Amino acid sequence: MKEGLFKRGKNQKGQVTIFVILAIVIVVAGILIYFYYPTISSTSNSLEENPKVYLQNCVEDVFLENTQILSSQGGSMNPTQGFIYKGDKVEYLCYTNQYYDTCVVQKVSLISNIEEELKLSLKQKVSECFSSMKADYEKKDYNPVLKNGDFSVDLLPKKIVLHSNSTLTLSKDSTVKYESFDVVLDNNLYELASTARVIVNWEKNFGDSEVKLLMDWDPSIKVEKKLQSDGTKIYIVTDRNTEDKFQFASRSVVWPPGISTI
């Protein structure tokens, strides 16, 4: 009797253990699905049927990476004259090599310059993406006809748009023609560069800037001014909402230690 009871007790314990293990498995699976579902779903669509989505996905990462590099280097992919700040060569937008003098503006049309720099930096990637897109569609038994056209990069409020004039005609059961392609990046570089232009104007006219006034003018923007030992100022303009940054250097009205003889 005692033995039977013992056996039944043992079976019950085993069932409980199984239920506990099952519960843990379900919970863990739930957590995994919760955290990784978006990734899983996006990877399952790696070969998009829509070439516009394909191009967006293909270019987006490099577009973002180059925008970030350019933003941390004063609007240049390869700055010629820059100050090394925390590992980045930050380009001077206004510079003087003299003491006591106001700086000389080094770059006008900053936004157009950035657009041009971004375009150059993406040229190869855009070309590769169109080629790989064509190859992918060929693999999927389409008959793609690609006419390569030029593309432009436009800095707009709150976004950067890469607009390509290339055309793609896809034929399989039917024929579809895609006449232009846009890759859109959510980024506030337009606003940040506009603020940088105001700062450069102050640096050129007064040799310094009052960052608090800029932040009062536009509370969504944070401006930091980091003075370096040679009189260079590194400006970091940040969008408080998106945390997009743009940094550049300026050297204007430098006061040397003592009295300069240079």
Next chain:
Amino acid sequence: MKKRVLTLIFLASLLVLTTIIFSTSYVSAENNVCCEKLTADLGGAWCQNAPIASCDTGINSKTGQKYNTAPTSCESTQFCSTGTCFDSQEGICEEGVAQNVCNSGGGVWSEKSASELPQCGLGCCLLGEGASFVTQSRCKQLSSLYGVETNFNSGVSSEVQCIASAGGDEKGACVYETGSERTCKLLTKTGCNGITGEFFEGILCSDENLGTNCGPSEKTTMVEGQSEVYFVDTCANLANIYDSSKIKDKDYWSRIIPKEESCGYGSSNADSPICGNCDYYRGSTASAYKRGETAKPQYGDFICKDLGCTSNGVKYEHGESWCGLAPGTANITDQNNSGSYLFGGKTASPDLAKTNLPGSTYTRLSCYNNEITTENCYDARQKVCVQSEINGFKNAACKLNTWQSCYDQKDETSCLDREQRDCKWSPSEEDKKKFTGCDKLGSSVVRGILGNIGAISCLFYYNEPFGNQMSAFKTHGDTGYCTPLNQPGFDFWTGDNNGEGICSLGTVSCQYRTTKSVATGSGVDDGAECINSDNSVKPEWIQAMNYRCMQIGDCGPKLNYIGQPGEMKTIVEKKFGGEQAVGYFVRSDGKEVKVPGPGGTEKTLKFKDFFKF
């Protein structure tokens, strides 16, 4: 026996800074040329005055021509002369841009000012609900970017007038049918016409008289670009500013109430659980409620977040700034206090041994948007932090330290002219009180009456009692002398920028003559202020000279800002008639002083025991 003199080398002295600055410019212009572009290894900057070897002589890829150089300053050249640059793509006019920089950037350059150029004429550009005071072409560009029709008014002549004209149409309830439902959106009249709805200006969608499916709710929200917390109705339209006391008020849910008539207007309402009338300029803005960080609102999930900061237990308002207590700097709390500082409410001169030390940098801290940022004023104390307070609101600024012309001032009035320079006059009124009788020491009779002890105390403030000493650092009459209020720093380790030169000009010589006779023994015939009858140098004299030296800048035996001593250097030596030193040296590193001991040895004393300032 007659002996001739000795030289006691001390620290610092002065230069007439303005003179040097002007001569500097002259020398600079003489050696430099204007480079249209510097060489790539020098950074390739445009329009810099530099030695000719620094100029890029290659070809400008945009123009196909050689980069220019000219044996003059850039301001005088045509290629680097500044004017107005018009960026036709962006529609922006920038003044003060060099011709070549403008052209290479794709702009159109003109030597005329912006006000003389028709394409740079400003006017008011209406962009939806906003407005911008810009050029017509800029307005076209902005309108295209914002996707609105170009609305440019060249008749508006000021930015204020332009912004005041913005705001767009009044908003109101736009009622329309959707399927079987009568619903509503809060829109402008133009927006409402776009969806062929019926427009009710100034009325909220939750107004029950409209008979729509929208009504009051307990939900709130925040709007990008605005600082207030708003109620939202059941159709997710914005309603009035959140006011918990009005949640059941039918009138409050019927018509649009302006901010000025809403709860708590005029204050920040930070952390108020009942009112969402936040004000960014008073230190609050709408933010999502976060447990532990903000107070909990009575309704909804948004609250006016306090944008102030706390530092070292002190609360600062949003927008306040104050001077940091960086090591080795002085706490300047009143910039208009006759050249003196306020320490703990008492007027005092900065302590030379503790403030404006080598390596120290003034810092300015500011609280903005709930964040504290630290700004270094300038290396070598070329800028110092000054702080004032108006109605309890602190404001600090990094002010240029205009010390350069101090040494050239000959009277107290010009020395303390704060519009021109930041200097101090010694002796100050405070010093005079401390050393009563010093102001009479110009007279040798009085000096004789007071004797050596009295005279030595006054040595800290006068040259006059030193008799025939010589120094480039002149005392002007017997009234006193002018030195920087905040001693500047020099990059003395590089040998540039006159640091060593300025300090060495403070070298002081004191000539003396001793006598020896069988009848009277040893005596000092001349130079009693610096020499004892046993030929040793008076420590009090060394102290006095050292004090003066340290006032000049990073001169003399000072500890640096982290309390570290410098090299052990000779601060006093004795010579015969300008010949070799005779083995009498006093040396110091700022922490210790080594003075001559018996039998040619050295005695080591603690700096603070030897120098008693």
